[in-house]
Amino acid sequence: MKILHTSDWHIGRTFHTHSTLEHLRQVLDALAAVVAERRVDVVLVAGDVFDSATPSADAMKLLQHAFRSIREAGATIVATSGNHDSITRLGFHAEWIRLAGIHVLTEHGRLDEPVTLEDEHGDVHFYGIPYLEPALIRHDYPGVELRTHEQALTFAMQRIRDDRGRRGSRSVVLSHCFAAGVAASDVERDISSGGLDLVPASVFADADYVALGHIHGRQTISESVRYSGAPLHYSFSEAGKPRGGWLVELGPDGLGTVEWLDLPVPRTLVQLTGELDELLTDAAHDEHTGCWVKAVVTDRVRPIDGIRRLQARFPHCVAFEWRPSVVAEDSAASYGERVKGQSDGQIVAEFLAHVRNGVGPTSFETALVEELLAGERASEVTA
Structure with a gap:
């Protein structure tokens, strides 16, 4: 039998x-x-x-x-x-x-x-x-x-x-x-x-x-x-x-x-790991466009709208995990202690680094913050 x-x-x-x-x-x-x-x-x-x-x-x-x-x-x-x-x-x-x-x-x-x-x-x-x-x-x-x-x-x-x-x-x-x-x-x-x-x-x-x-x-x-x-x-x-x-x-x-x-596997599963730009452009991943995809993104800063961008290349990307390759070490000092006595611009820069895994503001962001703070100081003078 x-x-x-x-x-x-x-x-x-x-x-x-x-x-x-x-x-x-x-x-x-x-x-x-x-x-x-x-x-x-x-x-x-x-x-x-x-x-x-x-x-x-x-x-x-x-x-x-x-x-x-x-x-x-x-x-x-x-x-x-x-x-x-x-x-x-x-x-x-x-x-x-x-x-x-x-x-x-x-x-x-x-x-x-x-x-x-x-x-x-x-x-x-x-x-x-x-x-x-x-x-x-x-x-x-x-x-x-x-x-x-x-x-x-x-x-x-x-x-x-x-x-x-x-x-x-x-x-x-x-x-x-x-x-x-x-x-x-x-x-x-x-x-x-x-x-x-x-x-x-x-x-x-x-x-x-x-x-x-x-x-x-x-x-x-x-x-x-x-x-x-x-x-x-x-x-x-x-x-x-x-x-x-x-x-x-x-x-x-x-x-x-x-x-x-x-028995056949109608759609295979794959986990892709790397920085978002690499996952979006590397030709080595062409073979995975028809798979169920879990993306583990290793950028130091969490990408904005990452899964939507990935789905443009991998239509069946159904899982997204941000796992930065470099993790900033926690300071023993509290956030308040770290920014004590600093200027407004330095406080903003410290905050961005705190919430973005140690990555501070870009030059564009620094210039934008300075412009906004200058406008705020000017309005205080004329008030």
Whole structure:
């Protein structure tokens, strides 16, 4: 059986206020083409199908399009919910769409009821563990201590092992969680401090394959426990990370080969660093005009209207950071102490240097200030 492991579609997410729906459609269409080309039997979505608990109509239409395309390509779909999903909304039509070969598993009370599919070697049981927030589920299990994600996932996996012991055969587990020992980017928003969300990979022992979601970058915890990452880049911290999914093959005795399949990146991300004039004129940056651009400007003085000027060259420049290459040292003396006894012109010059990272007035500014001060002194004399 060939299984394509994906996760974290985040349908409806924006990128610096820009819609990602069209780019995601391109990637999911490519995914459906891979399903047909590689004769994939099952596509997994390990949580965070949507980015919001209240997805828009356009987001719902894209999910419908993607599921239909994958089914037409020949694969069964097994998906579970993540921390961004609404269990109720995502699972609302689960009872009916499973008749079409689309299995959406969102109920923690039924996580030990697998979707069972068959190949030439027998049954494969797919168990979907939705995102388990201990505070929201512990009242359903009064005899079990569920204060951390580790406790919640340990409890869930024990239920799955008990069921698998009765059924036998091979098994695949989908889970949306933060496994200990992996690196997260700045978009996994619900990782709490103190380690309460960490889940040791050992919790998932005994499953033939564990398809994890929540981390947006490809990660291999062990040969049989992996993250596929998200299909799009949703943060500049993810720039350069591959996008795609794991093609997992189960043989008669369990896990066989695991192969990474790349998916297209509709628009790459790049961070450009330098002084504004350099970024605007250097021919080396011509190749980045079609990219999502984060500009880190190193001018000593913050440029006026910098991002608008950058967007004239880089239409998709969506992030701007001023990070001066030279930072003036703070004086131990207060501002009042530094300007005490100075002339009005010197006070203005000191103020400009104070607010512009040590850069004082230009000759034009000095002449302008002198002209204004002279006019002010003349008016005082005639008054």
